[in-house]
Amino acid sequence: MDQLISIILPVFNEEAGIQSTIDTLLNYVEQQKERYELIFVDDGSKDNSAKIIEKSMQLNENIKLVRFSRNFGHQLAITAGLQYATGDAVVVMDADLQDPPEVIPEMIQKWHEGYDIVYGKRIKRDGETVFKKFTASAFYRIFKKISTIDMPLDTGDFRLMNRRAVDQLRKLHEQDPFVRGQVTWIGFKQTSVMYHRQERIAGETKYPLTKMISLAIDGITSFSMKPLQLANIFSIVPIVSGIFSLGYLLASGSYSLASVGVTILLFTLGLLLLSIGILGSYLGRVLDQVNNRPRFIVSETKGFQERNKGIHHLHARSQN
Structure with missing residues (x-):
């Protein structure tokens, strides 16, 4: 089965653990029957995250890099990754290995059973404070009550989407996208797989309270009046x-x-x-x-070769 799976990983100041993430993912994909591409989207990192990724690219042509001109945010990093992914299916996961690669085969199996979207549903969250767990749980339940979409509880951005779902997401033009809400909004046949969210392997969370509040506001104002x-x-x-x-x-x-x-x-x-x-x-x-500003600006891409020559680095304007 010669199917290509694209894995999108937003990266922001992940120097402390990015090499472990790369090694873990390469070890995973080498054992799978599908072909894989790993698309790292550097969201304006100030550390050496991009350099570490570039070094690994020299050893493996399946690793690709998209670099923003500055920090535009996690949700836009996912959005950019979707623009560049060419896989028959696309997996979105965090670059800190809190989303375990071992769950991906189960997602792929569900996809082969006919599901367009397979999202990870967290049954346990390690390494997070009681306050963060409580506020996250409260947000999902409040959002479900007041929004116009039936977004599943206790899910993040860790999910698999087939090509037609990704193509529909690429047509959405929100300047401040709430990706997990968008995925629910487009519909199609969706299901979940349960998983245990791991503790970060290194570094600090990139979603402090202020960013959590901002994400919650974006979600509510996107999908509720x-x-x-x-x-x-x-x-x-x-x-x-x-x-x-x-x-x-x-x-x-x-x-x-x-x-x-x-x-x-x-x-x-x-x-x-x-x-x-x-x-x-x-x-x-x-x-x-x-x-109508560009939602993000890509300063450079590496590893995409010829197919990116026709993609303008300011391609993410609202018409895309």
């Missing part, structure tokens, strides 16, 4: 409650005009500011789309 509806409700509630409260105080005669006024004003102002913040998140996404 309910925060906008909540903003409208929050704007109405203080007005109605203020009218009834003021009416009661006036009827009872036990009130301090100054204290009541200040209380209502502060309460209303707080909720209105919250509403403005929610609206601003959506308007910000609209502004990004209207600006």
